Amino acid sequence: MSLKNSFKFSLIYTLILILQTLSISLASLPQDLFHLKIASKIRTDEQSLLSVSTDYGNLTTSIPDAVLYPSSPHDISSLIRFSYNSSNPFPIAPRGNGHSINGQASAPDGVVINMMSLGYGHSNRINVSIVNQYVDVGGEQLWIDLLHETLKYGLTPRSWTDYLHLTVGGTLSVGGISGQTSRYGPQISNVLELDVITGQGEMITCSKDQNSDLFLAVLGGMGQFGIITRARIILSPAPQKVHWIRLVYTDVLTFTRDQERLISAENSECSPLRLFNYVEGSFLVDWGLLGSWRSPEFFTDSDYDRMSQLVTEDGLGGVYYIEGAVYYTDEIAVQVNQELELLLGELSYVPDYAFIRNVSYVEFLDRVHDGELKLRELGEWEVPHPWLNLFVPKSRILDFDAGVIKGILSNRSAAGIILMYPMNRNKWDDRMSTMIPDEEIFYTFGLLRTASREKLQVMIDENDKILQFCNLAGIKYKQYLPHYATTKGWMKHFGKKWNNFLAMKAKYDPELILSPGSTILSSYI
Numbered sequence: 001m002s003l004k005n006s007f008k009f010s011l012i013y014t015l016i017l018i019l020q021t022l023s024i025s026l027a028s029l030p031q032d033l034f035h036l037k038i039a040s041k042i043r044t045d046e047q048s049l050l051s052v053s054t055d056y057g058n059l060t061t062s063i064p065d066a067v068l069y070p071s072s073p074h075d076i077s078s079l080i081r082f083s084y085n086s087s088n089p090f091p092i093a094p095r096g097n098g099h100s101i102n103g104q105a106s107a108p109d110g111v112v113i114n115m116m117s118l119g120y121g122h123s124n125r126i127n128v129s130i131v132n133q134y135v136d137v138g139g140e141q142l143w144i145d146l147l148h149e150t151l152k153y154g155l156t157p158r159s160w161t162d163y164l165h166l167t168v169g170g171t172l173s174v175g176g177i178s179g180q181t182s183r184y185g186p187q188i189s190n191v192l193e194l195d196v197i198t199g200q201g202e203m204i205t206c207s208k209d210q211n212s213d214l215f216l217a218v219l220g221g222m223g224q225f226g227i228i229t230r231a232r233i234i235l236s237p238a239p240q241k242v243h244w245i246r247l248v249y250t251d252v253l254t255f256t257r258d259q260e261r262l263i264s265a266e267n268s269e270c271s272p273l274r275l276f277n278y279v280e281g282s283f284l285v286d287w288g289l290l291g292s293w294r295s296p297e298f299f300t301d302s303d304y305d306r307m308s309q310l311v312t313e314d315g316l317g318g319v320y321y322i323e324g325a326v327y328y329t330d331e332i333a334v335q336v337n338q339e340l341e342l343l344l345g346e347l348s349y350v351p352d353y354a355f356i357r358n359v360s361y362v363e364f365l366d367r368v369h370d371g372e373l374k375l376r377e378l379g380e381w382e383v384p385h386p387w388l389n390l391f392v393p394k395s396r397i398l399d400f401d402a403g404v405i406k407g408i409l410s411n412r413s414a415a416g417i418i419l420m421y422p423m424n425r426n427k428w429d430d431r432m433s434t435m436i437p438d439e440e441i442f443y444t445f446g447l448l449r450t451a452s453r454e455k456l457q458v459m460i461d462e463n464d465k466i467l468q469f470c471n472l473a474g475i476k477y478k479q480y481l482p483h484y485a486t487t488k489g490w491m492k493h494f495g496k497k498w499n500n501f502l503a504m505k506a507k508y509d510p511e512l513i514l515s516p517g518s519t520i521l522s523s524y525i
Contacts, residue, residue, distance in 0.1 A: 028065055028090065028109045029065045029066060029090055029110075029111070030082075030086055030088070030090075032082075033066075033082060036078060036079075036082060037078070038068065038070070038075045038078050038079060041068055041069045041070060041071065041075060041117075042066050042067070042068050042069075042079075042111070043066065043067050043069065044065065044066045044067075048066075048067040049063055049064060049065075049066075049067060050063075051067070052064060052067055052095055052098070052105075052106075052112040052114070053106075054103075055098045055099065055100045055101065055102075055103060055104075055105060055106075056098055056099040056100065056101060056385055057100065057101035057102055057103070057384065057385050057386070057387070058382065058383060058384040058385060059101065059102055059103070059384055059385075059386060059456075060102060060103035060106070062103050062106035062107075062108045062517065063108065064093075064106070064107045064108065064109070064110055064111055064112045065090075065109055065110060065111065066110075066111045066112075067111065067112050067113075067114055068111055068112070068113045068114065068117075069114050069117040070113060070114075070115075070117055070118055071117065071118070071120070071121075071122075072118070073118070073195065073197060073203060073229040073230075074203075076094075076113055076197050076227060076229065077197050077201045077202070077203050078201070079092060079111060079113070079201075080092055080197060080198075080199065080200070080201040080227075080513060080514075081200065081201025082201075083110075083111075083511070083513050084199065084200050084201055084511055084513060089511040089512075089513050090107075090109065090110040090111065090513070091107045091108065091109065091110030091111075091512075091513060091514075091516040092107055092110055092111050092112075092113065092513050092514060092515075093105050093106060093107035093110070093111075093112050093113065093223065093514070093515045093516065093517055094112075094113045094115050094139075094169065094223060094227045094515070095112050095113060095114060095115060096115050096116065096139075096140060096166065096167030096169060096170035097116065097142065097165060097166055097167050097170065099163075099166055099170065100170075100481075100517075101385060101386075101387050101481060101483070102483040102517075103517045104222065104223070104483075104515065104517045104518050105223075105515070105517060106516075106517035107515075107516060107517065108516070108517075110516070113227070115139060115140040115167060115169060115227075116140050116167070117140070118138055118139075118140040118229070119138055119140050119141060122138075125137065125138035125140070125141055126138070126141055126145070126146060126149045126150075128149065128150055128152075128153050128155065128235070130153050130155070133155060133234070133235045133236065134192055134232050134233060134234055134235055135149075135150055135155075135157070135232070135233050135235055136230055136231075136232050137168050137230065137231055137232075137233060138168070138229065138230055139167060139168050139169025139170075139172075139227070139228040139229045139230060139231060140167055140168075140169065140229075141167065141168050142164065142165055142166065142167060142168075143157075143160065143161065143164040143165070143166055143167075143168060143171070144164035144165055144366060144369070146168065146233075147164060147362065147365060147366075148362075150235055150238070151238055151361075151362070154237060154238055155235040155236065155237060155238055156235060156236060156237075156238035156239075156361070157187075157190065157233050157234070157235060157236075158180065158184040158190055158234060158235075158236050159176065159178070159180050159181060159184045159185060159186060159187045159189070159190045160176075160178045160180055160187070160365055161176055161177065161178050161187070162178050162179075162280075162367075162368050163368045163369070163372075164365060164366055164368075164369065165369060165372070168228070168231055168233075169227070169228035169229070169231070171187050172187060172188055172191060172194075172218075172219055172220075172228055172231055173218070173219075173220070173221060173222055173223050173228065174220060174222060174434065174480070174481055175187065175188055175220050175434040175480060176188060177423070177444060177480065178278070178280070179278035179279050179280035179323065179324075179325065179421065180277060180278050181423050181427065181444075182262075182263035182279055182421075182422060182423050182424050182427065183263070183275065183276070183277060183278075183279075183427070184427070185427035185428060186427070186428060186434070187233075188219040188220050188429075188432055188434065189427060189428060189429055189432075190233055190234045191219060191231055191232065191233055191234075192207060192232040192233070192234060193205065193206070193207040193210075193215075193230075193231070193232035194206050194207070194215055194218060194219075194228055194230065194231055194232070195228070195229045195230035195231075196214060196215075196218050196225075196226035196227065196228055196229070197226055197227045197229060198214070198225065198226045198508040198509065199225070199226070199508055199509025199510065199511060199512075199513045199514045200508070200509075200510070203229075204226070206218070207232075213504065213507075214226065214504075214508060216429070216431045216432050216433070217432075217433055217500075217501075217504040217508070218433075219429075219432045219433065219434075220432045220433035220434030221432075221433040221504075222433070222482075222515060222518050222520075223514055223515035223518075224433075224501075224504075224505060224509065224514060224515055224518070224520065225504050225505065225508040225509055225514070226508055226509075226514070227514070238361060239277075239327035239328055239329055239361050240328070240329045240330060240360070240361060241327070241328055241329070241330070241333070241358060241359070241360060241361060242277075242325050242326065242327055242328075242358070242359050242360070242361055242363075242364040243325065243326040243328070243336070243337075243340060243356055243357075243358060244298070244323075244324075244325055244356065244357045244358070244359050244364055245276075245322075245323070245324040245325065245326070245340075245344075245354065245355070245356050246298065246299075246321050246322070246323050246324075246354075246355045246356075247321060247322045247324070247344075247347060247349035247353065247354050247355075248307060248310070248319050248320070248321045248349055248350045248353035248354075248355075249319065249320040249321060249322070249348075249349055249350060250310065250314055250316060250319060250320070250350055251320075252320060252398060252401045252405075253398065254348045254349075255281060255320040255321075255322065256281075256397055256398070256422070256443075257348070258322060258347045258348055258349070259279060259281050259322055259421060259422050260394070260422055260441060261346075261347075262276050262279045262322070262324065263276075263279055263422050263423070263424055263441070264424075264441075275326075276324040276325060276326060277325050277326060277327045278323075278324060278325035279322065279323070279324050279421060279422075280322070280323045280324075280419060280421040281320060281321070281322050281323070281419065281420045281421040281422075282320070282321055282323065282417070282418060282419055282420065282421075283318050283319075283320050283405055283418040283420060284307070284318050284319050284320070284321060284418075285317065285318035285409075285418065298355070298357060298367075299355065303355060306353075307319055307353075310350065310353070317405075317406065317410055320420075322349070322421075325364060326340055327361065375450075380450060383450055383451065383452070384450070384451040384452075384453070384456050385448070385449065385450055385451070386449060386451055386456060386459040386460050386463060387446070387447065387448050387449065387481070388445075388446075388447040388463040388466060388467075389444070389445070389446045389447075389479065389480040389481050390444075390445045390446075390466075390470075390477045390478070390479055390480065391423075391435075391436050391437050391442050391443070391444060391445075391477060391478045391479075391480055392437070392442060392443045392444075392445050392470075392475060392477050393437040393438070393439040393442050393443075393475070393476060393477075394422065394439050394440075394441040394442055394443060395439060396473070396475045396476075397420075397443045399473060399475065400443075400445065400470070400475060401420070403469045403473060404445075404466050404469060405418065405420075407469070408462055408465050408466055408469060409447075409462065416447065416448055416449030416450060417446070417447075417448035417449070418445075418446070418447055418448075419444060419445065419446035419447075419448065420443055420444070420445050420446075421443065421444055422441050422442065422443050422444075423436075423441070423442055423443070423444060424440070424441060425437075425438075425439065425440045425441065425442065426440065433497075433501070434480075435478040435479075435482075435493055435494060435495070435497070436478055437476060437477070437478055438476070444480065447463070447466070478493065479493060483518075484519075484520075485519070487520065487521060490520045490521075501520075505521070
């Protein structure tokens with residue numbers, strides 16, 4: 001059975017169960033809720049509930065009792081305040097573009113807020129300050145729309161995710177990382193101010209200087225302390241073009257050494273023009289999948305043939321490659337080209353295996369979207385995605401590579417995108433909620449796979465084996481986009497920040513109303 005047909009059968013079965021569940025009354029929600037001024041914006045019809053019952057991960061199904069379609073932040077505040085003051089508070093979860101993996105945006109027996117509704121019919125949700133070089137943007141706005149709007153003024157945010165069709169509030173709630181993180185920090189390090197609605201329904205403006213405890217808790221806080229309705233984000237002058245570079249390696253030692261050199265260059269005396277604006281590393285094992293998703297038109301068929309031959313000749317299970325980007329404008333193009341040639345000459349990739357494309361800034365940043373459109377056309381976008389994302393200390397990355405890439409994943413029975421690239425700890429603010437390793441350099445490991453129902457359990461089991469390997473080997477990783485089944489797991493994740501997490505939860509969401517899908521306190525209270 002094909003991936004598309006297998007998933008379609010499973011989806012039909014799931015929908016039958018959902019429709020049976022929808023026949024149950026909505027008695028769990030206070031009926032007074034439907035007498036509020038926002039009642040006309042609360043929907044309980046099957047279509048609305050089904051639209052928020054799962055997410056991009058397609059690993060869980062959770063049906064709320066209602067969906068709020070707010071037209072202003074005040075609507076969200078009214079809903080939360082009502083729940084908070086109710087004798088039986090009900091859960092509430094914001095949902096952006098639905099790209100969580102494990103049901104984090106779900107609210108069983110509660111209300112899901114369709115955050116995208118905030119932008120419907122409103123043209124003032126993205127406001128650029130040219131003089132101060134920042135943008136005020138609604139939490140419901142997509143990063144791709146923010147990009148296009150800021151470019152009208154010759155400005156751009158500095159830090160991105162690989163996929164831009166995500167909401168601002170969504171990525172700021174987890175961290176927001178990509179190849180730019182090593183130079184500019186994660187997206188949460190590029191925020192000046194937030195408007196947040198807390199678990200009591202209070203609307204609070206916060207920054208590092210005003211209500212700083214809320215500001216620091218909300219950034220990377222997985223929606224546990226408040227809902228982001230506005231963010232003020234740093235801008236910088238926008239480049240016009242990008243040298244998009246891929247360098248192939250056959251051994252992990254050289255691959256990691258060159259990546260660390262590239263992300264450490266900013267701390268050296270080298271010319272700013274010789275700095276990569278973006279650095280990511282990957283392990284390439286499945287030519288077809290990579291070619292159809294993350295950058296469908298980068299490598300030619302001839303390039304794939306050459307890399308396949310390289311793998312065969314050297315008896316490898318795949319190849320590593322560094323993906324880099326150098327931004328520039330026409331005015332400095334000649335100098336940038338000269339500096340790039342010098343820099344590439346200092347790196348140790350396989351000779352004649354440097355691939356360079358010259359593209360526009362927008363084309364580079366939105367590169368994953370073309371792959372999305374192709375997968376949607378094939379019916380392979382809305383299928384299970386059992387992703388695993390880890391931060392691994394630099395000191396253990398070779399051990400991790402040996403045990404995971406050359407060990408657990410060596411059979412290639414369930415291959416996919418494998419990312420492995422370093423970040424600088426000094427670009428993060430450790431007071432924020434996202435957890436990172438203690439070392440000055442740590443690696444992002446992203447196992448980004450698409451599953452048929454037949455292979456789904458195989459991939460989930462492999463993810464578990466990776467975590468077990470790390471635990472047994474004493475590798476002190478941290479999960480990015482974390483998911484734990486027990487509060488004990490969350491306590492280990494937060495470590496020394498656990499008590500602060502509890503204090504912030506008690507202060508800003510004492511009734512445990514917000515974002516219950518993460519199940520952080522499900523077995524603690």
